[in-house]
Amino acid sequence: MGIFDRFKRVVSSNINDLINKAENPEKMLNQLIIDMNQQMVESKKAVAMAIADEKKIERELLEQKRQADEWERKAVMAVKAGRDDLAKEALLRKQEAENYYNQLRPQWESQKAAVEKLKETLRMLQNKIDEASRKKNILIARAKRAEAQEKIQKTLTSMAGNTSAFETFDRMAKKVDEIEARAEANGELANLSVSSSLENEFAKLESSGTGADLMLEELKRKMVGDGSEAGSAQGQS
DSSP: OHHHHHHHHHHHHHHHHHHHHTOOHHHHHHHHHHHHHHHHHHHHHHHHHHHHHHHHHHHHHHHHHHHHHHHHHHHHHHHHTTOHHHHHHHHHHHHHHHHHHHHHHHHHHHHHHHHHHHHHHHHHHHHHHHHHHHHHHHHHHHHHHHHHHHHHHHHHHHHHHOHHHHHHHHHHHHHHHHHHHHHHHHHHHHHHHHHHHHHHHHHHHHHHHHHHHHHHHHHHHHHHHHHHHHHHHHHHO
């Protein structure tokens, strides 16, 4: 189980080192995932070695069982052949194999249990790394959002402390309003002048036209009158 304690110590050390350096959260999270995966590779190698040891003991155990069975078969064969001396020797060899088998079996069972526990812990660590990888993007997005909010807050704070900029802005706005108002007033005055001039011109035309008509009518009446008087005078003579 020491490999997993070392895994935790290495990862914790890397985390503390990154935090102390106050690195960018995105870089820090990416590096943590890289470190975790590297440590996982080392842990897998150690677990693989433990599995190999367990398999080696198991193979030796099976071999001792096979030898015990084989020496028993030979002992039976020797008895059938009337060779008790060979049968005794075969039984002694069988006993040696069985004794070694009985010594190996507890070791194999212990190693097998340890390997199963190591594999289970390794699966748990892999699940945690996979979960950390899935959460990484969410954490990076949250970090960027918090950084943006912090920058905005600093900008607002600095602007709130600098009232002269706002005052200047307000003065400029008032000045623009005044310029617009003057422009509108000048426009209205110009329109009034144009309108008054046009009215005067038309008034002159109307006035001029009316006088001429009157004079023309007066002239026509006078001419008609003069013609009547002339005709009357000729008739009397």
